[in-house]
Amino acid sequence: MGIRFTRSWVVLLIGCLVAPPLRAETLSTAFEQLGIETEPLEFHEFSGVQFKLNGVTAYVVEPKEWASGKPWIWRARFWGHEPELDLALLKRGYAVAYCDVQNLFGSPQAVARWNEFYAVAQKLQLHPKPILEGMSRGGLIVFNWAKANPQCVSAVYGDNPVCDIRTWPAKYSPDDWKRCLAAYELTESQASEFQGNPIDGLQPLADADVPVYLVLGEDDRVVPIEQNGLELARRYQALGGTVRTWRKPGQGHHPHGLHPVTPLLNELLIASPRDELDPLPLEMLTAKQRILVLGDSITYSGQYVSHLATWAKQTHQMPAERFLNVGVPSETVSGLSEPGHAGGKFPRPDLHERLARVLDHTKPDLILACYGMNDGIYQSFDSERFQAYQAGLTKLKQAADERSVNIVFFTPPVYDAHQQAEQLEYEGVMHCYASWLIAQHHEQGWHVIDLHFAMQRQLDANRASDPQFTWQSDSVHPNDAGHRAMAAAVIHGFAPEFDPAELDSPTYRAQFAETHETLKTIQQSKLEATGHRRPNIPGYRPEK
Incomplete structure (x- = not known):
């Protein structure tokens, strides 16, 4: 019997609430107060920490000066690959975070692991609504976590994202397909009817008005865009969701990223959460x-x-x-x-x-x-x-x-x-x-x-x-x-x-x-x- 996404996964137990503030001037000091051992991490001209979360590798890189509210972008898989967007946001006061979910393929285990990381992020006083960034197979976790926690997301960026496991890894990578089936506890026959893909169950995300941004190489033969990014876009828009797509003619699965990154960066800056202003007394x-x-x-x-x-x-x-x-x-x-x-x-x-x-x-x-x-x-x-x-x-x-x-x-x-x-x-x-x-x-x-x-x-x-x-x-x-x-x-x-x-x-x-x-x-x-x-x-x- 395969694992299904149920209502228990829809909302984090921590409810996207901000944790009590830590009295810490640096990330390393903040982790020390949480009792979490860290090691220094260098990311281009920025510094951060690496640590283990229940034995799993995780990173947080902080900006030299924080933007108000401590916004952040949460990268899934392929740390450091095509970092233009991450660096642009770091320069503008955003943190960049990563929590490894290798070989979990966006399964409930992956969602649970990201829930644990999110709880740490809130204790660090990072903003309750990060931007999610998923390249390739990273699309599986960013969309599945966002659907499970729609009130905890400001935007989702998918770059040639995998949105249906029946296309990749099923039709491209036999070894990854075996690992994927094991992660979801599915048989081959069950997988053909599986309804836990990113393209499924998008209504909670649309209801939360979370914008989706897609960068797609039109000639992608590894993760075909018609069955993945474009299919997700069609379904999401039919539910009233907002999608912005940049198509790259003549490009395949690689290179990832939008070059120059500015149009995507601007959209994400607009989508970043801001508290509403109260009307002034007339x-x-x-x-x-x-x-x-x-x-x-x-x-x-x-x-x-x-x-x-x-x-x-x-x-x-x-x-x-x-x-x-x-x-x-x-x-x-x-x-x-x-x-x-x-x-x-x-x-x-x-x-x-x-x-x-x-x-x-x-x-x-x-x-x-x-x-x-x-x-x-x-x-x-x-x-x-x-x-x-x-x-x-x-x-x-x-x-x-x-x-x-x-x-x-x-x-x-x-x-x-x-x-x-x-x-x-x-x-x-x-x-x-x-x-x-x-x-x-x-x-x-x-x-x-x-x-x-x-x-x-x-x-x-x-x-x-x-x-x-x-x-x-x-x-x-x-x-x-x-x-x-x-x-x-x-x-x-x-x-x-x-x-x-x-x-x-x-x-x-x-x-x-x-x-x-x-x-x-x-x-x-x-x-x-x-x-x-x-x-x-x-x-x-x-x-x-």
Whole structure:
């Protein structure tokens, strides 16, 4: 009689709960507190530990600086093979973990072993929802464990994954087939009717809204994609699940991986779990008299600010003049500027050069701030640039606190690379910046409204029906519709019941045009009064 996946396997006994925190500065110290002996492990430029879990080899490699929440990717089989994705995530603050399930073929024994490793991971305070990564036969354990524990997974990535043991190893590797049958305690005849493959029983995973990402070599003769990855995709989508597939024409089972890895990396950064933001009290906005708005060129153009002011006026009788928009094009909160910015004519202005003058002049009782788009200076992810962004926002928060002024941070808008490979990296940079800012709400109590992922969800939905859809023809600056999407996200952050259709009435549109003109006049006056380092904008004051 073969072993079947029953309800007892569907949910971990530990229930994806976070264990009590360990007081440990390093992984090795944390394992020591758990009474688990470890040995040092080097993985490229990163360090970690190797240890035995009930006699089985396991690894955890930690990033040099953790992303908020200690996210991680859990690799199945073939440790270190085609490591581009693992390294990219390590650089962005994710850990990489491995627990050997050799010769178990995703069987209930393998699932039980991964349950044990997951329990350790939670004691280490790794995030309750890892990304699962399965290459080739690793697909068996990642999908079977995910189905058994759907609430404990953020995403599943399968790379030419085995999704049906009746195709591999049954038709390709006789010795592996014997071991596979033994692992499942199946006979040949029972295997022909087996319903415990990754392609079976996908409904719990679909119900948990876990996205699946597949990288498939179209000429795979070892693990044919029609009976494996594509069959899983068809079944999962029929159940309402989300699948994104990259097909590699002319490639077989090897090489694994997506090259370049950036499109897959960006999707996984979007799918990574983030705690929901609580709505801010509406009176935090409506009760204020002088609302200072800081930001870069997107804020300087100001349509999203004018939409917010128009909505506040029509819905809550707030005078538009309360909104003081002093955004400055090219500005950063990090103080960074790329070499040769603006053709070498001037470096990017730094908010902190003018911040004290602006606060002294406007005397705000609320600050709204939107930075990030320029702060990565349109280059690949770099930890030092990321730290400069974090430090700049922290300094802005401290300045507001010193004056006892509430400040609300907006995550940066999306950067739209238009699917151009050479620009896709910067999309992921903005995902990281936005995720960090959201985490500050939960970790530090900051007031945060998410524009970035709200826009990303809407952009993805629009792209599903129109692959050429964009709000940003230059990848950076939103058009009128993009500013409306930004405004809708901001308003929703204060008023969850808000319906974006409210911005469509003829009365609203007429009021918006008047409000926008009023706010631009105020903007010019305030910029001239406070000054800044951006040429060709009212209020420019060259450095002496």
